[in-house]
Amino acid sequence: MNSAIRAITLTSAKLGLQCVGFLHGYNGLINQEYIELTPDCVIDITQRGGTLLKSARCDAMLEDTGVQQAANALRKLHIDALIVIGGDGSFRGIHALSAHWHGQLIGLPGTIDNDLAGCDHTIGFSSAVNTATVAIDKIRDTANAFERVFITEVMGRHSGHIAYNVGIATGAEAILSFENYTKSDTAKLVQQLQRAITEQQHKHGSFLIILAENLWPGGAHALRDALNEQSNINCALCVLGHIQRGGAPSAENRMLATELGVAAVETVYQAIQHDTFRAATFMLGKINGVLTSTPISTVLTRQKPVPDSWVKRYRDFLAEGETSSLYTNFLN
Amino acid sequence: MNSAIRAITLTSAKLGLQCVGFLHGYNGLINQEYIELTPDCVIDITQRGGTLLKSARCDAMLEDTGVQQAANALRKLHIDALIVIGGDGSFRGIHALSAHWHGQLIGLPGTIDNDLAGCDHTIGFSSAVNTATVAIDKIRDTANAFERVFITEVMGRHSGHIAYNVGIATGAEAILSFENYTKSDTAKLVQQLQRAITEQQHKHGSFLIILAENLWPGGAHALRDALNEQSNINCALCVLGHIQRGGAPSAENRMLATELGVAAVETVYQAIQHDTFRAATFMLGKINGVLTSTPISTVLTRQKPVPDSWVKRYRDFLAEGETSSLYTNFLN
Amino acid sequence: MNSAIRAITLTSAKLGLQCVGFLHGYNGLINQEYIELTPDCVIDITQRGGTLLKSARCDAMLEDTGVQQAANALRKLHIDALIVIGGDGSFRGIHALSAHWHGQLIGLPGTIDNDLAGCDHTIGFSSAVNTATVAIDKIRDTANAFERVFITEVMGRHSGHIAYNVGIATGAEAILSFENYTKSDTAKLVQQLQRAITEQQHKHGSFLIILAENLWPGGAHALRDALNEQSNINCALCVLGHIQRGGAPSAENRMLATELGVAAVETVYQAIQHDTFRAATFMLGKINGVLTSTPISTVLTRQKPVPDSWVKRYRDFLAEGETSSLYTNFLN
Amino acid sequence: MNSAIRAITLTSAKLGLQCVGFLHGYNGLINQEYIELTPDCVIDITQRGGTLLKSARCDAMLEDTGVQQAANALRKLHIDALIVIGGDGSFRGIHALSAHWHGQLIGLPGTIDNDLAGCDHTIGFSSAVNTATVAIDKIRDTANAFERVFITEVMGRHSGHIAYNVGIATGAEAILSFENYTKSDTAKLVQQLQRAITEQQHKHGSFLIILAENLWPGGAHALRDALNEQSNINCALCVLGHIQRGGAPSAENRMLATELGVAAVETVYQAIQHDTFRAATFMLGKINGVLTSTPISTVLTRQKPVPDSWVKRYRDFLAEGETSSLYTNFLN
Incomplete structure (x- = not known):
């Protein structure tokens, strides 16, 4: 500015x-x-x-x-x-x-x-994406050391531009954003995340979920609680918040x-x-x-959507069936 | 490690x-x-x-x-x-x-x-303090631009080492930690923060509160809500969380x-x-x-307390009376 | 990579x-x-x-x-x-x-x-430009504190893409690159830099020159010596070198x-x-x-030139006459 | 400041x-x-x-x-x-x-x-050491990718405090500073570096030499030329310079x-x-x-020497005989 x-x-x-x-x-x-x-x-x-x-x-x-x-x-x-x-x-x-x-x-x-x-x-935008990327690189270190699932909530108001850019740049295992998720899909989402997490976890010990703000009712805390209740997976949590706005x-x-x-x-x-x-x-x-x-x-x-090709990959990830593990592989 | x-x-x-x-x-x-x-x-x-x-x-x-x-x-x-x-x-x-x-x-x-x-x-410890300091420098930019009060929660388990180091390094206006705060003091705390914020705000437009994790029942969100209910001050919020653990x-x-x-x-x-x-x-x-x-x-x-001289300054800050504004001045 | x-x-x-x-x-x-x-x-x-x-x-x-x-x-x-x-x-x-x-x-x-x-x-490219920008921000701090002229040599092989991007991003006072400089112009260059430096220096105390590698025979050291011999200006020097290549x-x-x-x-x-x-x-x-x-x-x-509009501004800077100080102003 | x-x-x-x-x-x-x-x-x-x-x-x-x-x-x-x-x-x-x-x-x-x-x-001091450490981490990336020997010159006037701190923090393979080096030892230094480099290089592909400024007559460039003339080793070079002084x-x-x-x-x-x-x-x-x-x-x-224990390790490195490779191992 x-x-x-x-x-x-x-x-x-x-x-x-x-x-x-x-x-x-x-x-x-x-x-x-x-x-x-x-x-x-x-x-x-x-x-x-x-x-x-x-x-x-x-x-x-x-x-x-x-x-x-x-x-x-x-x-x-x-x-x-x-x-x-x-x-x-x-x-x-x-x-x-x-x-x-x-x-x-x-x-x-x-x-x-x-x-x-x-x-x-x-x-x-570029500054926010870079700041979030650096922060999530740090979270990856901890997630790897403790072999845990982390949910990181990033900004973006009502669009997934930050979520997708940050998710791809950090090699996140899942991106949950407006473009690839319908709110009524909760049960399916939980089930698929659970399966993907299980498949991935033994491979390298960490699983990062990037969550777009305003997507999940109740935010990252609520998603963590939902995952916890409906599966036996215990996620750690980080809401990046305002650090995405400042800095050089x-x-x-x-x-x-x-x-x-x-x-x-x-x-x-x-x-x-x-x-x-x-x-x-x-x-x-x-x-x-x-x-x-x-x-x-x-x-x-007019809307400015996130590029289709990015969304497609992460939508596929949420699709049922045999292909999901391949796509999960792709994501990291 | x-x-x-x-x-x-x-x-x-x-x-x-x-x-x-x-x-x-x-x-x-x-x-x-x-x-x-x-x-x-x-x-x-x-x-x-x-x-x-x-x-x-x-x-x-x-x-x-x-x-x-x-x-x-x-x-x-x-x-x-x-x-x-x-x-x-x-x-x-x-x-x-x-x-x-x-x-x-x-x-x-x-x-x-x-x-x-x-x-x-x-x-x-040093890595965590430096990472938190850099993050709070970014928050200061936004706090200054919007002339707002920010509560930033830092780690520390049950001690204020991170809170005090980060608070002094970033020139935070208030540090709320185990060493200078008794839980029963809620009303007094709110009152004093309100006064300090009012005194400071017209001077340079931002007021940073560093909150030690585990201090406030319900955490930073609850403190924000308490401040909001009991005063007309609307704080922004950042919980730094796990980014303090990783990174080079x-x-x-x-x-x-x-x-x-x-x-x-x-x-x-x-x-x-x-x-x-x-x-x-x-x-x-x-x-x-x-x-x-x-x-x-x-x-x-054995305990390892935060140095007394640091605590004293911030306890004085919370003392009633004429001196408080001086100490607030010191804090930024 | x-x-x-x-x-x-x-x-x-x-x-x-x-x-x-x-x-x-x-x-x-x-x-x-x-x-x-x-x-x-x-x-x-x-x-x-x-x-x-x-x-x-x-x-x-x-x-x-x-x-x-x-x-x-x-x-x-x-x-x-x-x-x-x-x-x-x-x-x-x-x-x-x-x-x-x-x-x-x-x-x-x-x-x-x-x-x-x-x-x-x-x-x-983007990583190199960002790394160089962060490094030159640090140099600006020192240049301001000591009110000095700094020559910073950046990479780029035989093109000015890094030099121009970094120069514009850091608000450098001068960019010396293949696109705006002919080697035979040495005397003129020295004279104009000397004038620009004089005009600028009293305003804010520092003057940053970004030099593209391979432009000046003998590199940044030789340019510093030439400026020193032909004027009474004593430049400090930094050759960023390989730090531009690594890092996250x-x-x-x-x-x-x-x-x-x-x-x-x-x-x-x-x-x-x-x-x-x-x-x-x-x-x-x-x-x-x-x-x-x-x-x-x-x-x-095929060549990929630096955008004309960027070059034009810095070429004007090197033009003689009344306009130069305006352009110098623009540059910082 | x-x-x-x-x-x-x-x-x-x-x-x-x-x-x-x-x-x-x-x-x-x-x-x-x-x-x-x-x-x-x-x-x-x-x-x-x-x-x-x-x-x-x-x-x-x-x-x-x-x-x-x-x-x-x-x-x-x-x-x-x-x-x-x-x-x-x-x-x-x-x-x-x-x-x-x-x-x-x-x-x-x-x-x-x-x-x-x-x-x-x-x-x-701490800021300079951290800035140099981050810069040398980047150089390590490039040195690893190209399997090269790098000489990095750091500041310190006439003492090795920066050189030793940075050298230990980055796991440099050699630190050349006032405390462990006598100027008359040139031939021996070259010989030992050559041996150490040979021993190390096949193991992980890079070898970092931290050089204290003002130690070597003619600086890093002269050391590189000496190593090049007296051995067949081609070192890359970085003089960190003023970036060590500025920044947050x-x-x-x-x-x-x-x-x-x-x-x-x-x-x-x-x-x-x-x-x-x-x-x-x-x-x-x-x-x-x-x-x-x-x-x-x-x-x-009064002098403030670099701690003896640090110097000892790197002096041993330069000692002749069978033990040197152990100490080289230690250094990385």
Whole structure:
């Protein structure tokens, strides 16, 4: 996130545009709480986690009054363009604002969950995946030493992007996510996990289950209890939680954030030069390596599924029959 | 742990002693499941987490029958000396064994919790503290960005060594551990945390509470709920769990494990040379930089408290009155 | 690399194909030194740096005799398909082999330098960039504390992929690479760096120069000496070297290696099923997210340049005139 | 270093003492360039490498004029006590100042080299050892893959503390340092390394030599060339350099720096309360876990050798005769 702020600030300075940063998300916009962003502000932030500008939910933006206050603030401050870095919620704010304000609104995809259409990867996703991967490598050490089954819950809101990436990268024996699991399948799931665990366990002593947050009612604790009750398997548990959000960002994330930040300001600059503000609000992202703009309305409605080929492997794993052990083998 | 196994193996080879490693803790001893440990086995394990020899609880050692089986196995295999790396439970096993077997029994302190008398630091402690510190640095990033209160639960069994070390290293605003907190103080605790959080929050936007595991009935989730019910503060939560156990060990741990492993074998070698096996079982540890042997019975009964000076600061923090804000200041 | 070996092994097992791994690169092929690769061999290697199969230059493959020995070995062992993971040199070996052996030859791009056409990223590149980025973040700390200019030499053979990625990710003040620098420009380079350093230094106290290996005659030491002689600036120096090659691979690399390894075996399997071995040898890579096969001959002759937009920024930096300070600003 | 600054600042605030920080080492003292250090200044610095106050050599302090300017500045600013964090050079400054200024002078040991008497560990040492250890673990991966001999040069000024700690922690096959090597022994060294390398190489394919900086005339490059000329062994090379200095400090370092910073201010506070400034200047350090003050003059003249037992092992390694291979075995 800081890399995007830095790129926006430096590119603005280079092109002679004045740049301010609103604090605490939309709250800072509504309250006109902001700082001027000059090159001196962004020295040595590219390697820092978190965000210089602070972040916060803003419930006011869910109400029309709040949106109008935000639009009024933009007018009062003579803002030409607003760049919003965030996820689903932030983009709903953009969408709402566009009805009341006619400056240029640009979204940049910034969420660790990677659940936004219009881009291959969101800013923050690569860092989260790498952090979770390193953590699960440590869990593998302990799981191997004690020959145990571990359930590790990873983030992802309502999609399995983190779960699948982390699961494949760490060679997890099972990934339980929205894409390969129907909630009514509990009994079957337990039965299959039990069989797979039995088959695998004597081979190398550990079995890692990656669980997507929000999938299992009651979370990892409930899944552990269910497995424990319905089988004689005693799983250890780890909920990675917020460590997935912070820390020095990965090189991939810094590059992506820098490119999108530069592109956003250059887009604004072109619009100002040619006086051709686009009516539609849009998000900038990279799709297949190409800088792409997608209407915010599309981003808000379209899904970005996990690649089918990944899901297929792990769905097969949950299929009954002779093949399952092969697929389990594949998984580690 | 692997560094100790490596040092034991290589020193044995150097001194011409034959060395075997029992698998799965005492289970491997009882079942005579072991591998010969030669220099080739321990190539490139010093940097690996976990343990080459696997680890496991062994409930059989809680019964006299199991202990006798273990002693019989040692006799049958003509073992002269048994080196056990572990914590409290492992040492109870040594103690029990010593009544039925008269070879040399040596304990090496191996637990992340650092709750063993007879040594300043246990093997594993430094790695766990560093891993937790890095994780909490990441949480600080998010806590700062969202200006939130975070409760992070760290390991430590029944002592606050990890909690205090991690708390001081990360500049946590509060440490809640056995040493500075009485369970009946709940209402007072909530009240004081509430006040401290209020005082601190406007200053820099985040407040980290380090919670020792097993301290709060119901754990971090229950503390969060209590704080939420009794105040209007909404804490985020992270239970670090098993990531504290694995991963490449710190340089400190590798050094300590190497020194203790070498010393254990050299002790055995001297005993064999001079035919002077010590009657008493003991643990080897470093106290104030000096290699020290402490009877296992002493290790099992004596406490190793967290240094008073550390506790005092955080107890003061929880004292009522004017001074608390100063101490809170100190804490960050 | 290990992730690719693991994926190839597990997919082969799943599809019922027998799989062996030649040791020490082509040397193991020529000498028929190999191991059978079964799922048990590849447990817990996905998180390890280096390669299970060892690696080595093989000068014999530069001679026709060696290539024929390799081809004979493949025939003798009844090999249907050979998958080679490597860079330029390894692929020259494939090309040579294809004249003497008619099984299926598949290359997978495995070099940290990312200098292979036919793929966006090579296996190893992301890990190298992340490792170098973390190292340079540390150098920034020291550079800031002492307010110094640092030259850091990074790998990349004859291309600037690592230099540009690392330079942008770390916010380096200058990137000196093949793409933006002509060797005859020495005097101009020194003059411009001197000016840029002067302009920047009072602002935040440090100035990082990323130097691509093989660019400057005599390397980083010679550049430092040249800067020192021709200006009064005293640079500190770091040659990152081989630490860029090892360590736990990034999640991106593990994913990429897994996908390419699976795809390679599935390609072989299809060919065997349908008896349609392709005459042409090819490399499998991902371009814009799509699995793509490119003839080895094309890979060996086509360049993969660093994106123009990145180069442009840093070339402008070296341009004379008023704009340079703006671009310098951009760079940090 | 930042953890010490933070502890000094917060303890001063707690005790009601006013605290300023001079910038750029003694330069800031001479030029009266300083900042007031309040709790707000030191938020979130405990996890940062480098130093808030910048650092720099100060050649002026080598001359009597400069020392008098510094003393005058201290008088003019009504400073009661000066705490200096640094190594040998900084302490020479303290020593010189003590002849011209009669406030309380306290040194804190702050150098990565650990070459200061009066303390077991200096602030910075643990972080440097851990960073080097992680880097050499990566080099081991590559050395194993290519079955090569690597020379890695580590820092340490004129002592082998880093070399021995890193060497033992990484299981290096050889440590070349001041303590076990006489410069006239070149031919013998080459011969013994050659033999050891030959003995080891077929066992596991890699051989790591840790070289202390300043030991070998011409450094690691010269050693490589010497080995290459006098044997047929081709070593790869890595000079770790400044990456050992930066990065998030280890938990050990943060703890040590916090304890010493608190102790320094409490010492000053006691002196002010009781009006009993000590005539002698001294350094605060921890020896065998106990806070200890040692006169600066002693610190400047006494050596702190690497423990004999460590040196002995690696000296034996270099002894001729049958035993060497045992010790080589020990080393890995």
